[in-house]
Amino acid sequence: MGNLIVEALSMGWMALAILVGLLIYFQVSITDPTAKKRAVFKTFIGIVSTFLLFIAIANYKMNFYGESRLLPVSLAMITATTFIMALYFTNLSALLKIGGFMFFVAAFLSGYGNWLPQVEGGFPPKEEKLDFSSMTPQQLADEGEKIIFGGIGKNKEQGAIGKGQCPLCHAFHAGMLGERAPNLLGIVNRAKERIEDPKYSKGNPAKRDYVVKEAFPGAGTAENAQEYIAESHACPSCYVVEGYGVKGTNDRESPMPPIHKPPISLSLPELVAVDVWMYVREGVEPPSFEEMIKSYEKFIPEGERPQLQENKPKEGEASSLMADGSEPVDQIFAKAQCVACHTIPGIPGAVGTIGPKLEEGTTAAQRIKAPDYKGSAKSPAEYIMESIVDPSAYVVKPYPDNTMPKVFGQKLSAGALKKIVDYLSQVKAGAPPPKIS
């Protein structure tokens, strides 16, 4: 307030000085006592009004870009000013009153606007077309780290995860959790050993004892380490490391989804970037960009190669939401990549086995009643919401804790969450799946 008065005085001192001068002038020049009294009173009111006016203006000047929500108060003050003036300037009173009333209406409306919760639309995502082919290995490795962990230097953070979703299952450092998938430390060297494994049947895919024998008919097998890594991304079930197959298949099938296909859909250059990070972090010189791209082209037929996403911002994606709730529920499951880990009846492609099968219409109620349930949910819907937003509140046995990312509360809009909860609460064991709406 003090600042405001100082600012108002510094802006309006001239006008005020003139009015004070007038006050003195009237005091001196008018002899008739009643006329004098009136003139003096009018000028005094004028001074007060002018002062109010300048405070109002000062408020605008100082707080225009600020967080202050009190700007409309200025308008209300101007209203007061005009109404005071209208009392004394009867010639213009209609004009002043109307003007004052308009200020009042505007003050009310913008006050209303300022009273509402304030949402600011963030800046659009930077328009950068990443040109992976011209990057140095270090730059590529950085991009790779971003894809795997969501940011440069985040590889040692527990729970850090990028669009590649790799750390959901794989561990990347010695001693880190990874019972669903092999630890990838040293993979660039181990790859050479893997292709010599008799089970891998290098050069003779037909002899393989896996669900899928080749990435695509005629693709053949890997001839070198880089090709092995590429094949593992493109066709996880072409070779399964012992102990990491889908339970009950005797390691003939891998739980890992092909990474170039939806929902993860990494493009070839992105896959290369991921690989480069793995080479670079172990101090191994990676093959050239072109060679690595070729290794992927060997296992991914042309029609299946996803376009490099130019980070082309789609409408409304000013925020970093995975799904905003406008999509049908199956797309939300896909976008949030639930389908990679969970089996969800009725959702195409949701055959993941890393997390429990989601038949929450049946199971949610049982889980709340479970003796070891410590969460705060009272109803199945609340339980589902809690499981999404705070996965560690209750972990279904025998699945491990800390596998599911804890970011969905931020990454999904309220609408999307609601759709998920609605859908899941209708899925009942043994009943046909609900319709996708």
Added chain:
Amino acid sequence: MSALNNPIIAVLVSLVIAVTYFTLIDHYLMEMQGLDFWYLFRQ
């Protein structure tokens, strides 16, 4: 016209007209959109 000046008859006649009119409006305009009064029960 004299019969219509009887309030009870007037109310009845008006009711018949108004209710028929709004029912028709609802019916046809809902039908245009593949809806009807019994949508709720059929689903």
Added chain:
Amino acid sequence: MGVVTRKKLFSTVALCAIVVSLFLPIVMALPSPATGEEAPVAEGAPKEGEKVEKARDVYYKTEGIVVGAPAPKTTDSPTDYPRYNFESRVLIWFANQQHLYYGSFVLAVPIFCMIIEFMGVMTKDKALAKRYDQLAYDFIKISLTAYSLTAILGGILIFTFLTLYPTFFAYLSSIFRPVMHIYALMFVAESGTLYIYYYGWDKMKEGFLKWIHLSMSVILNVIGTLLMFLANSWIGFMMSPAGVDEQGRYLGNIWHVIHTALWNPLNLHRILGNMAFGGGVVAAYAAYKFLAAKTDEERAHYDWMGYIAMALGVAFLIPLPFAGYWLMREVYAYRQQMGITLMGGLLAWLFIIQATMIGILFLSTNYYLWQALGRMRGAERFQRYIKYLVFLMACGFMVFITPHTMVMTPAELKAMGGQQHPVLGNYGVMSAKNGGINVIIVTTVLSFVWYMRGNKVPTVSWARFGNIFMGVFFACAYINIIFLAIYGYYIPANVRVGLSVPQVASTLSCLFFMFALNSLMMKGAKQLGPIEWGKISARSQYALIMLATAFTWMMGLMGYIRSSVRLFWHVNEIMRDNSPWAYTHTVGFAANVISANVLFFWISILFVFWLGSLTAKKAPVEAKVGVPGAIPQPAGSH
């Protein structure tokens, strides 16, 4: 008789010729680029040996020959975004909004003039006819000063564009080059017609010439409307581009560029909006004159003027929500994402403000009508029922402003126990909202019916039945609307939308049938007393000012919403906004800027009114001095 008919025929033909010649440039301009073959010639023949490149229209999906350059990729630099020490976006916002306010006022007033002049010609009552005519003349006089201001503001707008967004403006004008000159020529035609219309008013006062004069107002409005359509095509293009390929290259079909997905809904919405806005401004002018009036005569005149302006404004306000509904539907059809950003995303709070304002507009209209009952003898019998109307409106209003879904943080979500409020959330669905607004409109219609009956008692033989029928019809309409609103809860969301159609039909039936029936019943009705113009309370005039201010504010708000839904695009999905102001402001900031715009407009237009009152004071003196029968000099219009 024969001579007169022939004369009439001749003038009609002449008028038609004027109209046709006005359309000529458009007709000439359209087909040649539309064929796509001559266009390159028009744009400067392609260099020899250069291959003709074809590309696909982003919206119409047609193939076309690439004619223009791709949309420039801007960077945050002084070449693309030169700036003063202020946010450029706010400056352009201000310039645009002021131009738009004056523009819509100037476009709306001639439409009023046309209607009022026509009413004057049609009225048999000579005194009333004269009053109507004088009123129309007064209207056009106000708009003339505003007209030159509009032109000045248009110039300022262009300069602001050129200095602050040169790259973007260059791109837009390259796209619209084929129609730019049509636009300019139409502007000249508009000015010319307006001046002839205004200065010829007294010369063309009598008989057949009056008809010519009246037809001229039609032409004036046709030109004005076309001007606005052309201006709309720019914003339509920015929101939902068409006629260009993915890189923003012009494909030679100017009609595609103009006729984008949102062009027609915008046109309709803007015409109606302009009319309601113009009505508001004129009503505010009348209110100002009323409050400043010294004599009863003046008060009576301006009371009447305010009433007419308000009635016309509200007549266009009532269909406005439906036009808005159409626009919204087209937005959803064009890009669902855009619709969601508007209604359920980033900009949703602004729609809450809008809903509040629609409520305020209807409430102040009703308040005015209730107050206006006070100037009629015999209207006292309605006073005690008004409280029920207030109750109905308040209920409708409450339901109407309740939001359904909002952007919420997970914490807020948890606190509320779901995405919707356990109780209130139920009222926020579209079904209930449609019910709410329709109840409000039907109530407004009811208020109007009462107002029209204020000092009259029907004498037709079926009066009793008529009264009962109207009562029953209104009751059934309310019941039907509310029934449909409730029924909507029980059927899935995607089909429930369809229920709004019978709801709207019920409202419109009330509007048309009840007005028609009422005027039939009021034929030869017994008057309980005259309408005592000027006896209305001063409060009612503040309702008019409220209406006008709120409408101006709402226009600013909707314009802001419409413009900011593009988020960080200059031209949606074609040209990115890479300036430092590509983000969306908070609701509060937007509200402050809108307030500033509204107040600037009103202060300036009050100043214009005040200027007008200066000359009006001079006029009687001149009249005394001047030769009787001389043409009154239009005062101080430019």
